[in-house]
Amino acid sequence: MKVTLDNPATAPQPYSPAYSQVARVEHADGSALLFVSGQIAEGETLQEQSRGVFATLEALLAAHGATLADIINIRTYLTDISKLAEYAAVRRELITGTPPTSMTFEVPKLFRPEAMIEIEVVAAVSPRPAA
Template identity: 75%
Template sequence: MQITLDSPAGGPRPLSPYYSQVARVEHADGSALLFLSGQIAEGATLAEQTRGAFEAIDALLKAHGASLAHVISIRTCLTDIGKLAEYGSVRRQFLTGTPPTSMTFEVPRLFRPEAQVEIEVVAAVPGGD
C-alpha cells in the first residue's frame, strides 16, 4: 500500500498551506481510495456554492483518474439544515447513480464566514486487473 498526499494542478488550490486536497491510498492491484478534503465554493446562494463545491470535487477526482461515479461516501456540513432540499436538488445533478453512503449535519459556521456548505468525499477507483 502506498499513500500519496497532494493538491493536484487540475483541482482548486487549498485555502491554506496546512492541508492537502487529496489523500490517495494505492493498493497493490492498482485500485485506490481517494479521500478529498472538504470543498467550499463562492456564490451568493446555497445552490451556487453547492454546484461550485461539486465542480471542485469533480476536478480533483479527474486529476486522479476518477469521476463522481466513483464516490462511495459523502459528508456534508450545512450552516442551515432547513436548506437541505435545496442542497439535495443540486447534489442529485452531480451524483446520478446509486447514492453513496452519506452524512449531513448542521454546523454554526465554516472556515470562511460566507460559506454555507462544505462537502467531503471518499472515492474508490478500481484497479487495472
C-alpha cells in the same frame, strides 16, 4: 499499500497551504481509495456554492482517474439545515446512479464566514489496466 498526498495543479488550489486536498491510498492491484478534504466554494446562494463545490470535487477526482460516480461516501456540512432540499436537488442532479453512503450535519459556521456548505468525500478507483 502506498499513500500519496496531493494538491493537483489541475484543480482549484486549497485556501491554505496547511493541508492536502487528496489522500490517495493505493493498493497492490492498482485500485485506490481517494479521501478528499472538505471543499467550499464562492457564490451568493447555497445552490451556487453547492455547484461550485461539486465542480472542485470533480476536478480533484479527475486528477486521480475518478469521477463523481466513484464517490462511495459523502459528508456534508450545512450552516442552515432548512436549506437541505436546495443542496439535495443539486446533488441528485450531479450524482446519479446508486447514491453513496452519506451523512449531513448542521454546523453553526464554517472556517470562512461566507461559506454555507462544505463537502468531503471518499471515492473508490478501479485498478489501472495493465500497460
